Amino acid sequence: MSIPWDVLVVGGGTAGLVSAKTAASFGARVLLVERKRTGGDCLWTGCVPSKALLAAASSAADARAASRLGVVIDGVSVDFSRVMDHVRSAIAAIEPADSPRSLEAAGVRVESGDLTFTGPRSAVIDGRPVDFHQAIICSGSSPAVPPIPGLAAASPLTSDSVWGLETIPGRFAILGGGSIGCELGQAFARLGSEVTIVEGADRILTREDPQAASLVAEALTRDGVTFRTGSPVVEVKSALTTGQLILENGVTVDFDRLLVSVGRRPRTSDLGLDRAGVALDKLGYVRVDKQLRTTNASIWAAGDVSGHPQFTHTAGVNGSLAASNAILGLRRRVDTTTIPRVTFTSPEVAAVGVSTETAARRSELRVVNWDHEHLDRAVVESDVHGFTKFVVDGKGRVLGATVVGPRAGETLGELILAVRHGLRTRDIAGTTHPYPTYNDGVWNASIDDVRSQLRTPPAARAIRVLSTTRRRWLGSSLRKGLDNRPGRGG
Secondary structure, X not given: OOOOEEEEEEOOOHXXXXXHHHHHHOOOOEEEEEOOOOOHHHHHOOHHHHHHXXXXXXXXXXXXXXXXXXXXXXXXXXXXXXXXXXXXXXXXXXXHHHOHHHHHHOOEEEEEOOEEEEEOOEEEEOOEEEEEEEEEEOOOEEEOOOOOOOOHHHOOEOOOOHHHOOOOOOEEEEEOOOHHHHHHHHHHHHHOOEXXXXXXXXXXXXXXXXXXHHHHHHHHHHOOOEEXXXXXXXXXXXXXXXXXXXXXOOOEEEEOEEEEOOOEEEOOOOOOOOOOOOOEOOOOOEOOOOXXXXXXXXXXXXXXXHOOOOXXXXXXXXXXXXXXXXXXXXXXXXXXXXXXXXXXOOOEEEEEXXXXXXXXXXXXXXXXXXXXXXXXXXXXXXXXXXXXXXXXOOOOEEEEEEEEEOOHHHHHHHHHXXXXXXXXXXXXXXOOOOOOOOOHHHHHHHHHHHHHHXXXXXXXXXXXXXXXXXXXXXXXXXXXXXXXXXXXXX
């Protein structure tokens, strides 16, 4: 009889990699099982390839737009095969950090195969039994393809399969105006495709500040993207090499290739979780408590499969949390108040905490805004399409933020810390920031808020009293000094 593993990790994406390495660092015997290849969606089909593609597209756009700065570049051309070579080289450069060799160096045993649970503490890997004391489910998610008549027959691309393209599509239709749809839509438009984004809602990026979504829509429109919003697709017609979307309002969109980007679904259907006593919610996500424990006290879950926001950074943090709780018996809880999100369009949209729309419905909250038309770094780079907004409570504490502009995701870091630790705008305003940077938006917005607080009647009265008292004291001191000068008097 084989010795049970201390921890069985199911899935080799970000959550699985971090869970396994964390557990091994605490001295646990860890087995990680991955069906395909370690690294997960982030490395192979998500973060890494998409940002590599965006980098190439940004270079093309910058070259075309350089004339606004007095630099004229004629004849900008795109070699799509070389762009995809760049994407693949980026994956290859990062892959060793997520490889089985890296895991084994950290003390993790790695096996490839299909895993199915057979009981509360048992499973099989391609038919071979394995026992465990605890397990962490990190099986991830996959792109969802809605049951629209004719869609499957059109052989749609998803964020998983788009990386297999060898030639750039001519007419490229994208179903879904969320972060992935907007990022890829802008990238392909800048690289030469005729892109149409179809979104059933009234606007794109429905989770984000409306002004932020509007700025992104304007930017994509300048790049040549066409939007069809407010009417869902009801049918897809396709021929051998072309197709057509039919919208509910009768509008049609012709395409050569179609990308579906309408969300993701958890990979839980074939794991035998019912035999392990692990319950799912109505959408198929693993039900977890605030410590990421499932309905089986010996099994935990982290990453996309747990139903928490589907970001790589969330998967990594929660993977570490689940492993720490499992191995050390801690009771650490998931922090859902400071989960950042970034849409890597140009401009970027970065947000955390309480939204501006929520603030508008709550009288005790206010929104502080600094438009990038008044941000010196944006002005000198002739790129003022952005803003920095805070949601602030009555005590001046930062509860949320949205930043739109170049590298907004990097600017957001300071604001995540502010939200997490209850910092006030005066704390930020009193901290020296480097100039000129896009991060100045955070500082300027904070200073503006502090000044507005100083203009309130109580603060203004206090300032007048202090100022008057100080002026009188200085005047009295000056008179005494004059009276005491040598030679003055009889």
